[in-house]
Amino acid sequence: MVNHEHHHRRIRNKAAAIYIGLIPLALAVPLAWIYLSYGVCQETESPAALAVCRVLQFSPLLPALLGLLAVAFIAWDLARLGAALKQAHTARWEHAAHGYDSLDQRHRNHVHLATLLVAFVSVALVTWLAVTAYRSTH
Amino acid sequence: MVPRKGRTAATLLAALLLPCVSSAYQREDHYYTVRLALKSAVPPLDSEALVAVCSQLPDEAPELSAIDVYRRLMTHPADYSRWVLTNSGPAETVGRMVTIQQLQHGLTGGWPPAVREVARRVIQDVLSELRSAPTGDANTRADAACALGFAFHLYGDSFSHQMLKNPDKMYHAGIGHLFDSVLPDLPLVSPTRFELWKGYIQSAPGLAPHSALKDMSPLLSEAAEPLRSARHGNAYNQPALREILAALLRGAGLAVPYVAFDRSLQSQGCQAMAERQAALNGFPAAPSCERAWRIFSEAAVKEFDAYDADPEHARKSRAPNRVPYFQGSPFSKGPKW
Numbered sequence: 001m002v003n004h005e006h007h008h009r010r011i012r013n014k015a016a017a018i019y020i021g022l023i024p025l026a027l028a029v030p031l032a033w034i035y036l037s038y039g040v041c042q043e044t045e046s047p048a049a050l051a052v053c054r055v056l057q058f059s060p061l062l063p064a065l066l067g068l069l070a071v072a073f074i075a076w077d078l079a080r081l082g083a084a085l086k087q088a089h090t091a092r093w094e095h096a097a098h099g100y101d102s103l104d105q106r107h108r109n110h111v112h113l114a115t116l117l118v119a120f121v122s123v124a125l126v127t128w129l130a131v132t133a134y135r136s137t138h
Numbered sequence: 139m140v141p142r143k144g145r146t147a148a149t150l151l152a153a154l155l156l157p158c159v160s161s162a163y164q165r166e167d168h169y170y171t172v173r174l175a176l177k178s179a180v181p182p183l184d185s186e187a188l189v190a191v192c193s194q195l196p197d198e199a200p201e202l203s204a205i206d207v208y209r210r211l212m213t214h215p216a217d218y219s220r221w222v223l224t225n226s227g228p229a230e231t232v233g234r235m236v237t238i239q240q241l242q243h244g245l246t247g248g249w250p251p252a253v254r255e256v257a258r259r260v261i262q263d264v265l266s267e268l269r270s271a272p273t274g275d276a277n278t279r280a281d282a283a284c285a286l287g288f289a290f291h292l293y294g295d296s297f298s299h300q301m302l303k304n305p306d307k308m309y310h311a312g313i314g315h316l317f318d319s320v321l322p323d324l325p326l327v328s329p330t331r332f333e334l335w336k337g338y339i340q341s342a343p344g345l346a347p348h349s350a351l352k353d354m355s356p357l358l359s360e361a362a363e364p365l366r367s368a369r370h371g372n373a374y375n376q377p378a379l380r381e382i383l384a385a386l387l388r389g390a391g392l393a394v395p396y397v398a399f400d401r402s403l404q405s406q407g408c409q410a411m412a413e414r415q416a417a418l419n420g421f422p423a424a425p426s427c428e429r430a431w432r433i434f435s436e437a438a439v440k441e442f443d444a445y446d447a448d449p450e451h452a453r454k455s456r457a458p459n460r461v462p463y464f465q466g467s468p469f470s471k472g473p474k475w
Binding site: 031034035037038039041042043044045046047050051053054057132133135136137138 | 165205208209212301302303304307309310312313314315316317318319320323324370371372373376377
């Protein structure tokens with residue numbers, strides 16, 4: 001017998017983490033990057049720090065990366081649910097569709113909303129970073 | 139025992155986060171170039187060392203530093219959001235940042251030759267003020283000399299704050315050259331930027347009409363040497379270039395070519411730093427940051443406005459600006475700052 005509630009709770013928890021954490025993180029990380037980089041990266045003459053600064057220019061995208069990771073974990077939860085329903089020994093990504101089909105509407109909404117939110121924040125961050133980087137240097 | 143990977147990560151993090159001792163152009167490079175430009179002035183400019191010190195002060199004093207005023211603005215979330223989203227905001231907060239960054243650091247988003255022309259005119263205006271100051275009035279002369287240093291800072295930044303990727307524009311107020319990190323301030327970062335720096339070095343002495351140090355060719359030929367080996371891994375040989383400038387100053391008779399700023403005083407503000415620097419250098423009087431700023435900023439506003447108002451100037455010194463300049467003193471906190 002498959003314990004649906006166990007799988008549903010995992011999906012709900014990850015979706016809740018995205019609802020609560022993603023937008024504050026998407027605001028805080030770019031600001032923290034600007035604050036730190038402004039003080040250090042515009043003045044340093046250390047080659048190591050210059051290299052770190054170059055890499056850290058992409059750090060505002062970190063919340064998008066974490067959001068995508070959370071969505072991937074939700075997909076993996078769906079795969080595990082699908083595998084359990086099919087009584088497969090090991091979960092595989094292609095089981096995710098079966099797991100999704102087994103969800104009630106409420107849990108499907110969680111999956112939809114979390115995925116939409118991550119997609120929106122990711123596009124917003126990438127657009128902001130690209131536009132700001134271009135406009136401030138051209 | 140810390141694992142090797144952990145140590146490497148910690149070193150990189152420390153390199154990034156620890157306050158760096160750094161130097162238009164880097165901090166002390168303003169000093170070196172201005173001092174060199176004024177060194178052989180004939181007749182001597184009595185406050186030449188003070189002018190050079192004050193040319194570095196806008197990068198050191200928190201009230202005048204482009205970085206510090208921006209970070210300060212970030213502590214006002216509502217006004218900062220308005221600035222980020224609409225490029226506007228009140229004069230008391232956003233206006234302070236824009237005023238300092240445009241007038242003092244040339245971050246106008248305008249046409250670089252126009253900003254250079256404005257800076258030249260500001261230098262001439264302030265030089266007239268210095269010349270008209272009574273010889274016996276050490277305080278008034280110190281204020282005017284310091285204002286001249288501020289004007290030289292704008293002139294240096296009018297070169298270094300020209301965009302790397304679009305030489306037809308200055309960096310904008312706000313995040314400035316954040317996305318190009320420190321590279322615009324390093325003259326040896328590319329042959330093109332070296333040519334730009336040469337233009338700055340060669341033109342600086344001519345701004346003080348009685349300067350006799352017109353021939354900068356020894357410096358330029360020496361500076362071409364580190365250019366050849368400049369690369370990312372050695373921070374574009376900036377320390378080597380600075381040493382050449384220091385050696386030239388020593389050769390011109392300065393036993394101690396540079397006295398470093400006491401950065402432990404940064405929390406006490408511009409005036410404390412200026413007074414300490416005056417004491418360390420043995421100046422007869424310490425300049426007043428307040429009065430020096432007033433002399434400089436009045437000249438800068440006048441010259442920026444005059445340049446942009448001239449119908450013959452198709453390309454402006456400033457991009458359209460929706461933020462009013464801050465009219466008060468940048469050294470007073472005010473109710474919101």
